[in-house]
Amino acid sequence: MKIAVCIKRVPDMDVRFSIAPNGTSLNEAGLKFDMSDFDGYAVEVALRLNEQQGPGEVTVLSLGPDGVQETLRKALGMGADRAVQLKADEVPFDGRAIARAIAAELKDGGYDVVLFGRMATDTGNQTVGPMVAQFLGLPCVSAVTKLDIANGKGTAQRQLEGATETVEFPLPAVITIDEGVARPRLPSLKGIMAAKKKPLETKPAQLGEIRLTVQSMALPPERPAGRIVGEGADAVPELVRLLQTEAKVL
């Protein structure tokens, strides 16, 4: 089986961000970058499918400046076979522009399964996977929490608000992976060494027209400092009074 996994390089979220002087991006100094969380799950799903279904090929693909090569090497270290960088000076905010470039690259690739993470943890747009599917005319299941593939068919589960949906679809298909499907493996030392020799191809990204742009970025207003009402169960009546008279939620 031929599997493609589309991954994004994003900043580590566990920091205090600041806004760059241009007002439309983050100060990158001091930020650490890694594969978006959900994309890690998608790579793991691809590797496991490949292990189950007999020898095939797992291609990882990332769009962006040369920094994405590090993220692609990590996926190769986990066990992917080859990597493609769709080179762009920056990753546009417009999911459609990105989806156009990815669809153009995947169109004639003969992939049985195309995987994405459910969303990028930085922009949180959740648009590229289903758009790529639509542009390629492929079936798509998004935000999958359980996946079985056999005999050219797939069964997936996805979480709705308070319910679980079961979906059946034929291959080839585009699937976006929620967390929980498979915990991503860490690249082994052997894997990291092997990754250095695996092919990483760079091509210009054929981005679509960009119609969604960032006007400004800001830090959210700080919540006014909260207060400790008290200690232990004796503080409960005062809390309830505040919820009634001050917060007016009770």
Next chain:
Amino acid sequence: MANTFAFAEARGGELRKVAHEAVTVARQLADSSGGGEVHALLIGGPGIAAKAEQLGRYGADVVHVVEHAELAGYSPEVYAATVAERIRASGARAAIFSSSALGRDLAPRVAATLDVSLASDLTTVELQGDALTGKHPTHTGKIVTSVRLTGTPALATIRPGAVTAEAAAQPKQARVETVQPALDPAGVKVRVTATEGGRGGKQLDLAEAPVIVSGGRGLREAANFKLVEELADAFGNAAVGATRAVTDDGWRDPATQIGQTGRLVNPELYVAVGISGAIQHLAGMRNSRVIVAINKDKDAPIFKVADYGIVGDLFEIVPRLTEEVKKARAHH
């Protein structure tokens, strides 16, 4: 003057609250740009047409109704083709979806079908000249990104609960247009074969509950979640959530996980019980209007976002709170 469009999400033959939110936003956009017509689309199984009248109350002028025996559940391909066709037919300048599980699946397909771009998960939305603008919490809620979308129609998803669904100042007797699905439901490739679970008993869904009571590792074991459930029951309008730590451990259904990788919620009141406040959890609930935290560690990060905190043993505090909430509500 601009017409606008709203996708009115239904499940199990009932409109969801997010359907009213979407129509409310479409009404506001139409009114703010000189008063065009609001077109809503309602898709469902036999009987769904009866719900059209509700949408009029929120300001829909026209309700396009697709009633079909095979569309009682979600069919991504039929929905996407039909929504795209109805957006075109209504001449809409903007089309609004909820950023619900269904909306996040549907809206990008529709956008790609129409070959337009999509602004996701907005908490505010406006039409300004040739652009749709809005705010989108990004980077696990640590950044507010203002986005600008050009092109017609402008498609956007709205974060559930970010907008209060409001009956229109002038409720409409909506005109109903019965239409056929744009694709034959029998000919699709992707089939939803089951939708299970859902709201058992009196518990509300996290997206719709005005109050959420959540539990974390501080509860020590799964069985102790009954304290959280009892407190939720005392409020009478609450849903129960959980942290990723406890859903990973199998104490609670993963569908109830609140956080960056789970549900993003913004209720009127969020009560965090035995939750330290990991960044991944805060990302899912920091936009709640009022936050209460109960934790034994006075230095826990949850107290930094909480409006009101009590430090101490939750096993003493929560039962007392349950009693006091019951008393307070009995006086209403």
